[in-house]
Amino acid sequence: MPTSKKSKTFAMRVPAKRILEEKWNSELEEDGDTNIDFGGYINDLLDYIILKDEFAKVHFPNLSYDDVKGDTFKVRDMFLQGKVVEVELQKDKFYCKHHQSNSCEHIHYALCSIKLARMRTLSRYRLIFEQAKAEPDQEDMIENRQ
Numbered sequence: 001m002p003t004s005k006k007s008k009t010f011a012m013r014v015p016a017k018r019i020l021e022e023k024w025n026s027e028l029e030e031d032g033d034t035n036i037d038f039g040g041y042i043n044d045l046l047d048y049i050i051l052k053d054e055f056a057k058v059h060f061p062n063l064s065y066d067d068v069k070g071d072t073f074k075v076r077d078m079f080l081q082g083k084v085v086e087v088e089l090q091k092d093k094f095y096c097k098h099h100q101s102n103s104c105e106h107i108h109y110a111l112c113s114i115k116l117a118r119m120r121t122l123s124r125y126r127l128i129f130e131q132a133k134a135e136p137d138q139e140d141m142i143e144n145r146q
């Protein structure tokens, strides 16, 4: 993959690296299209984030991210004169207060947004990440000191 001299090199958090390497190894076994280079795999994931964001912009042109508070994802809807619509996570189901529904464009938009990860309930998934952080990979830690 071509890179630029202006490309920034950055350190990856140790728990994130470990989790992503496990995910990469698993995908290498299951998916023949997975990039065989770990750096290429990470770049592919970043491309997917960008493409997912572009998908949301194209398919939900009237909607934009406003905020996340607790388990409420707030969506600004220009078809509703800029009204902020609240999508709540209730008992593992999303609920749109505006449509009083479990399936509408506001929910679909929220599910497309990477900022969904800011919702409080998703902290249970964050627990896996925190556990990995609590058990630092000594080999990686030593590598970072060099």
Ligand SMILES: [Zn+2]
Pocket: 085, 096, 097, 098, 099, 100, 104, 105, 106, 107
């Ligand atoms: Zn709605």
